[in-house]
Structure formats: C-alpha cells, structure tokens
Amino acid sequence: MNEAVVTILQGNGIQPSAQRVAVGEYVLRTEDHPSADQVWAAVRERFPMISRATVYNTLNLFVEKKLLRELILAEGRIVFDPNLGPHHHFIDEESGAILDVPWDAVSVDRVETLPGMDVREYQVVMRGRRRAH
Amino acid sequence: MNEAVVTILQGNGIQPSAQRVAVGEYVLRTEDHPSADQVWAAVRERFPMISRATVYNTLNLFVEKKLLRELILAEGRIVFDPNLGPHHHFIDEESGAILDVPWDAVSVDRVETLPGMDVREYQVVMRGRRRAH
DNA sequence: ATACAGTGTTAGACGTAGTCTAAAGCCATG
C-alpha cells in the first residue's frame, strides 16, 4: 500500500482501505481528467477484483472530502480533476482531451462587479485544436 | 402557425412543420437555457400530442442548422441556448438557473497566445449565488 | 382519382452513465 496516499487519505478523515488507496494512487496523481469508468479501467489493471460501485463510491467520497473536483465539460461524462488550485481548461475538439491552462496564462477582469451575481468561482473554458508549438 | 418562426425556419433550410414551429416558438425565444425535456414539457402545453422523439430530433436539427447552441454546464443535462452571439454564463448554485453574462461585462486577455492550443471559441463559466442588486 | 416518393412523426426499444439496494466481508473491541 502506497504510504503517501495512505497519509493523504488519513489526513482527510478517510479510512485507507486497500481499494481506496488503489483508486487514490491513480486518480490523485494523474495529469489527465479521467471519467469514473476510465478510473475503473485503470485501477482494475492492478486490482482486478475492485467493483464499479466501489470506484464510484470512492470518487464521490474524494470529491466530498475535497481531494478531487468534478468537471462537467463534455457530453455524457463527468471527469475528475486532482488539480485543486484555480486553473482554466482547454478541450481539444479532435480527441476530447482536456488540458489544464495555468491560472495566469489568461487574464480575466471585472468578474467581481457583475450586478446581481455573487461569483464564488470561475474559469475560462476554451475549445479548439491542439497544435505543435 | 407563427409566421415569424416559419420565416426563420425557411430561411435556414428547414421545412416548417407544425411540430417544428411549435418547438421553435418556445426555444428560439426563451431567455432560459432549457433542457430537452423542459422544452418537451413547455411545448406539450400547447401541442399535447407531440412526441419526445420529435422534440429531440427538432432540437438536434436546430443545433445542426445553427439556430441553437448546446451547452454542457451541469450534471445530467444538455441545455439549449438561442443566444448565438458570444457571451458568458453564470450558474446559480442554489437554483441551477443559468444566466447570460454579456461578452463585454468581463474582460479576457491572452487566450490567443497559449502555446500549443488553437482556441476556436471560449467563454467564462462562473458559479455562485444570485443576489439582489 | 390514384400511385408513389420523399419527408416528417411516432411509440417504444435500446445504450449508457451514474445511483441505489441488500447481502456479504472485514476488522476492531469486549
């Protein structure tokens, strides 16, 4: 059992069962933005007997305990993001891949002054094509 | 049959059947961002025999013909937006309501300069609470 | 008038992502 993950879970009031650590080992470290079923597939490679319900339960628990964020950017799938700091997202329309865009790469102004809206959080969602740079 | 809607449909190469006009009368004029089933409910009040499949077919046709945009901002529902110009969105976390934010109410910079990303379109997605203003 | 073709509508089956349920397993404590 990965001690670093065990420590994170304990530090957030989560009993570190073998299944939860296996899910955490993948989803808390990925650079990706995987869906629940992608997490299930990835975790099953090393922990083949884990059930789908446990993966969903664990992901929802991690969201509740603020180890993950849920993003809803594309049709038919919720994706999970272990990058908790403020950042933006770029969606490659060709592959569906979701890329992080650093908070300071884009500048956004006047969000605080919108009449009638108390903005708790915001992000820029960009869509387009990836290209060589 | 609403002549204004008939004209819009014809102008976009869509045969103005009674069902399509009924859907258009609601969804092309709403200030809301309704889901397909909300559209179905609204249209059925005046056209009770319309089928769910026709509403979905019609909405998808309107999207294809660029009379509507699809937005994916919340869990478990695609919503439709007849406001075609560039604008941002604010989601009231209490009610789930989606409000338009005028393009110029917020300023966004440096989106064009992101390395490796060809941004075709973008918007700011804000979440928070509505309040009196 | 009738036949026919092309388009549009319909009910209901289907696919699929996510949730729920109820039983079984695990583990600490007495």
Place this chain on the structure above:
DNA sequence: CATGGCTTTAGACTACGTCTAACACTGTAT
C-alpha cells in the same frame, strides 16, 4: 468467539439521449 460499524460487492434501477421501424403527410406524375 460475538457483536457492531464500516466497506465492498453484484446487480437492479433510473434518467437522458439515441435508434428503429412503422405510420402519416404532402406534393407530383400518371
């Protein structure tokens, strides 16, 4: 051991969207 509280599990269930295949409508050709 026995008990109690979590946790996991398989599979049922729900909800949104799509697909299918039959039926209806409309306009044109005969």
